[in-house]
Amino acid sequence: MRTHAFYLTAWLATATLGLTSGCVVAPPEPTGYVSTDVYVTSDPPPLIVEPIPVSPGIGYVWVGGAWVWRDHWVWDAGRWQRPPRPGAVWYPHRYENRNGQRVFVRGGWR
Numbered sequence: 317m318r319t320h321a322f323y324l325t326a327w328l329a330t331a332t333l334g335l336t337s338g339c340v341v342a343p344p345e346p347t348g349y350v351s352t353d354v355y356v357t358s359d360p361p362p363l364i365v366e367p368i369p370v371s372p373g374i375g376y377v378w379v380g381g382a383w384v385w386r387d388h389w390v391w392d393a394g395r396w397q398r399p400p401r402p403g404a405v406w407y408p409h410r411y412e413n414r415n416g417q418r419v420f421v422r423g424g425w426r
Contacts, residue, residue, distance in 0.1 A: 354420045356385045360411060366394045375399075382409040385420040400425050 360383035368378055381394035392409075399406070409423040 354385050354422070356418045356420050358389070359418060360389050364391055368394065372396050377406055379406050380408060382423070384409060384422070
């Protein structure tokens with residue numbers, strides 16, 4: 317249940333930031349998407365709430381910060397980015413519980 321609450325909180329924070337900053341943020345992709353999944357040994361630390369600086373210009377999308385797994389949890393700070401191509405959407409990193417195992421699913425542009 318703790319993991320579910322974390323996902324919900326992270327998704328709500330990301331969605332709220334997207335609505336208030338005028339950028340495009342999409343919910344996690346449907347189950348079945350093939351990605352680079354990493355089985356981890358612990359839940360990520362609590363989400364760090366970052367202030368969103370002013371956009372550097374038109375066409376930039378805010379990519380929210382997230383805990384990523386690099387043999388241990390490391391905070392990947394939020395940043396403004398230009399999408400790599402027209403119509404690209406940022407899917408945030410996410411964490412899942414699969415059959416009792418913790419999985420870090422890396423986000424990215426799609």
